[in-house]
Amino acid sequence: MSDRSYRFTHAITRKPAASIIAGLRAVDTGTPDLATMQAHHADYIATLRETGATVIELEALDAYPDSVFVEDTALCLPSGAVVMRPGAPSRLGEAAEMAPHLAALYGDIRRIEGADSFIEGGDILMTETEILVGRSARTNAAGIAELARLTADWGEVVREVHTPPGVLHFKTDCSLLDAETILSTTRLSASGCFQGYRLIDVAEGEEAAANTIRFNDLVLMPAGFPRTRDRLVQAGYDVREIGNSECAKLDGGMSCLSLRFTPKP
Template sequence: MTDASFRFTHAVTRRPAASITRGLRAIDIGTPDLATMQGHHAAYIAALRATGATVVELPPLDAFPDSVFVEDTALCLPQGAIIMRPGAPTRLGEAAEMAPHLRALYTTVAFITGPGTIEGGDILVTGREILVGRSARTDAAGIEELRALVTPWGHTLREVHTPPGVLHFKTDCSLLDAETILSTKRLAASGCFDGYRVIHTADGEEAAANAIRFNDTVLMAGGFPATRDRLTAAGYAVTEIGNSECAKLDGGMSCLSLRFTPS
């Protein structure tokens, strides 16, 4: 069992651009309010810093409305960083923008070159394996190219499936520690977490599933008290962050940062 899956020294974030109002969304439940999102984002960065992290804040990219969601652009592992190839065509340029920043922090930076696609939101790194969810944004070819890169680094990759109508695998799950997963019931019912300890989100609070464990703190979206209480009862220290605006763009806690210890 390893703590490397949730103990980190660094995080990379990107401030939301004014163009975020044009961000992609599966269902239109309203246009994000930029000022509110900026406030939530500042609270998120403060919470990361409170864990002891060095947080790299990148400037807004107005040409890329979804660029606040940096997690989709890369996979950061102890052995190196891998630049993804997003499945949404409008987001391909975001990965290229992230590459020089990770090169400044990592000795080894690899790339998914295609033709397959893969996004970081579909990748869950646990204490024993890398789970990758097939989704509308991540296809079989992208998963196999990632497998070819991480296997020489000593990682085991397992392909799983994202529930129908769910954007990313991690929309419905997150890592609480090396052996424990927070998951919606619909995802856990697939059996993909057999062998792990699973804490289910409370009924009606499925959106709470996208959280992050960063050092000794679990950062979760505010507004899900029953799920929060389940986590605190299980012994986790929880910090709640406003997420109302990112949620309008299918975004959550994990989407907003890359978390790693540089090598």
């Protein structure tokens, strides 16, 4: 499929839990407001549904404050799904909670199981030709190697890259816009990891705009970054801005809030 990395029939989301106020964060910029987050989350889901996709909204998991960020729990590919092994100990249970929902949609479910393997979906950028996985505080070499082994017979090519120092996830700093184009911060694109792709850099000072998602014909980006928005519009993308103020307090963005896929039975 020539557009497998941004055309999807399904998405899985999870309602924010009241315990979100205890969510992990690199820097404390304030406590998230649950009602505001719920409103933003509803806008996000409505926008995904507008593209014609089926959105499966799972119930909140109060035992897991970060569970709204479902992307970290799995990698959904055309041939099957791989359940991740999050590098944050408090999030290990989230992956186990997601597995049965994926099993209901996919015929082939695999799992990262190595005791020394850690990998989170936020560090994984799927393009048309390869899977880029950023080493980070949450994703290690063993996790990347295990993912490569698990997906080799599906024809997937995994390439290890590096998340910039002090950045939570690889996709905190980049996102796929189409088969040839990546939106990136200059600190990440300067590493040369996107050689061969067309690059659009976020505006200086708007680094938090780098985490968008291309979902069918729409690009969903966090609200409040007008210069980056204008760059995307000028490049011909249909952009939708979604409030992200509360998720941002927990280092979360557009990609973190959903698993996006077209299941193959």
